[in-house]
Amino acid sequence: MTQRAYNFAAGPAALPEPVLAQAQKELLALPGPRASVMEISHRSAAFKEIMAAAEANIRRLLAVPDNYSVLFLQGGGRLQFAMIPMNLLGEQHHSADYLLTGAWGKHAAKEAAKFGEVAVGWDGSDSKFTQVPTDAQLDLSPDAGYVYYVSNETIEGVQFANEPQIKNSTLVCDASSDFMHKPLDISRYGLVYACAQKNIGPAGATVVIIRNDLLERSSSELPAYMNYKLHAEAGSMMNTPPTFAVYLIRLVTDWLLNDIGGLEKMHSINQSKAKLLYDAIDQHSDFYEGHAQPDSRSLMNVVFRLPSDELTKKFIAEADEKNLTALGGHRSVGGIRASIYNAMPVAGAEALRDLMVEFCKKNG
Amino acid sequence: MTQRAYNFAAGPAALPEPVLAQAQKELLALPGPRASVMEISHRSAAFKEIMAAAEANIRRLLAVPDNYSVLFLQGGGRLQFAMIPMNLLGEQHHSADYLLTGAWGKHAAKEAAKFGEVAVGWDGSDSKFTQVPTDAQLDLSPDAGYVYYVSNETIEGVQFANEPQIKNSTLVCDASSDFMHKPLDISRYGLVYACAQKNIGPAGATVVIIRNDLLERSSSELPAYMNYKLHAEAGSMMNTPPTFAVYLIRLVTDWLLNDIGGLEKMHSINQSKAKLLYDAIDQHSDFYEGHAQPDSRSLMNVVFRLPSDELTKKFIAEADEKNLTALGGHRSVGGIRASIYNAMPVAGAEALRDLMVEFCKKNG
Secondary structure, eight states: OOOOOOOOOSOOOOHHHHHHHHHHHTTTOOTTTTBBGGSOTTTTTHHHHHHHHHHHHHHHHTTOTTTEEEESSHHHHHHHHHHHHHHSSSSSEEEEEEOOOOOOHHHHHHHHTTEEEEEEEOOOOTTTTOOOOOOGOOOOTOOOOOOEEEEEEETTTTEEOOOOOOSSSEEEOOTTTTTTSSSSOGGGGGGEEEEETTTTTTTTTTEEEEEEEGGGGOOOTTTTGGHHHHHTTTTTTTSSOOHHHHHHHHHHHHHHHIOSSSSSHHHHHHHHHHHHHHHHHHTTTTTTTEESSSSGSSSSEEEEOOOOOOHHHHHHHHHHHHHHEBOOOOTTTTTTEEEEOOSHHHHHHHHHHHHHHHHHHOOO | OOOOEEEEEEESSOOOHHHHHHHHHHHHOOOOTTTTTGGGTTTHHHHHHHHHHHHHHHHHHHHHTEEEEEEEEEHHHHHHHHHHHHHHHHSOEEEEEEEEOOOHHHHHHHHHHHTTTEEEEEOGGGGTTOOOOOOOGGGTTHHHHHHOEEEEEEETTEEOOOOOSSSSEEEEEEEEETTTOOOOGGGGSSSEETTTTTSOOOTTEEEEEEGGGGGOOOOOOOOOOGOOHHHHHTTTOOOOOOOHHHHHHHHHHHHHHIISSSSSOOOOOHHHHHHHHHHHHHHHHTTTTSSSOGGGBSSSSSEEESHHHHHHHHHHHHHHHEEEEEOOOOTOOOOOEEETTTTHHHHHHHHHHHHHHHHHHHHH
């Protein structure tokens, strides 16, 4: 059996080992259908039960109100970048406000501009995306069709501690990289979406939670697959959903409920892991430089730089020898990015912290 | 270990058991990355090698000419129903011809009508979709932007023995349910696509093979995820591809090349399996009624009816006891549908044939 590393990849990212073990155990055959979960009809009783359980788990973990639909879609964030304006803008709502706190918000705003008017409600690019805005800093249009923000920017490692407190009732959130890392008050949102491959499953599924009144904005002229209303009416069965990805989301949410004990506990664990790493940065601030401002630091992606590219390479190589992998920063930011999503054990963060302290002593 | 059945599901459908066994073996960790294939970056060397191998296998199995791109997308057939007219129709090409040989062609034509003019080049609905047209029966427009057809209609079990021989160079084919069941002359096509979940992998990935000159038809106004040109330029890495599905496509195409020995051999095996079942129908034609006309019979989906609903239910129950599963016909056609894609072993088709003969003797 190949040894598993502590995997700090930014996404696709680590999954809980008990989830992988369960998937491995039943990969060739589920007891009822006597076939792999990948081989059964999405309309079979066995798969319908899996998808219903995945949805029920999400509803329970996030206390999703009844007037919201939970959808399982394909196409990742890129498809959402277009679907959101295509569905939510139209004759009644012409423009949307976008908060730019990192690369993903910028991509989303650029795509949305194809389908409506985009106003920038805050732009963090001048400060190299090292912080998120306060509510007072936002410049929002009173009649915007929605306000879009990214709760955690994966590349820069900046995160909102809480959602912006705004008057517009249609707050739209790309929560791909911090979904289910803590409880969320869904009632504050019009739409929250998350690609699975950071915190809740493999690549290939996107969870969309949408308030049902917004479904009325979807025009029947839209490409059917891009129409939220049709997906909601079909219970995410307009066509074959990504069945294996949905199955894994079910297992991951089972793990959050049963092994972890819910999102309050998950949050507390995530805070401990992040503290280990940020403390190591702060205690060796002559050697390590954090990218994010302290009040905007992400609990999910800890981004920091070493004094030189040479030392960065050496750090990554030594980490790899200690079985700590995928620590290279995004090419646009450089340095180190340690992604410590829900599935990263505390022991993994401790091992990285130990290396940081030791490496600084030897090379600082 | 749960016993595996002979699984006649129409899709998601059976996968080759050696493929599942391999995936199971390395599900927790690939040797290099020391992480599951689901947990590694799509931009990692390990995953890039997997996707390159999947593409190389497809190119080799189908002898794909160099002037074609091979794309791995999400969104299934429904997204293709819209992407095809959105990319291939426009200022230069206003209309497309659709051949309707079953439910999927009808769905595709209905969706395409949102984005351009759709002309019906042949309509099999009068004969309840029991046959495919001859070339002489087609009514094609000389200036159609493309001609669209479905090589195998999964629900009705009708299949073209060969692609229509037409003058229009932009033949577009939904090959979802018979992709790689035999060699295909790709040079006859402008675009061929296949959802993975019938013959080459799990749900959640769609393979698109497109002639490169057609990429010039894609407007930059399109939603980025729906733009073939952008996907081709990005090598299917515009965003995170469905990595686990691509990995399985790689394993399935490895199996086709190495275990089966290529598509000529696969075709010959598929012909043998289909012959077993159609012979059983023909030899008991007072009891079993095939849906498709003999010259339009599908090698992939063998659709037939028994004398009554009661006998159909009894047949399905007895089959299940013998570990032959998922034989119920689509609700729109009724009866029995035995899907015998590439992964169905000859022994599975033999077991079903034996049951058909025995059941007829006892109940006929």
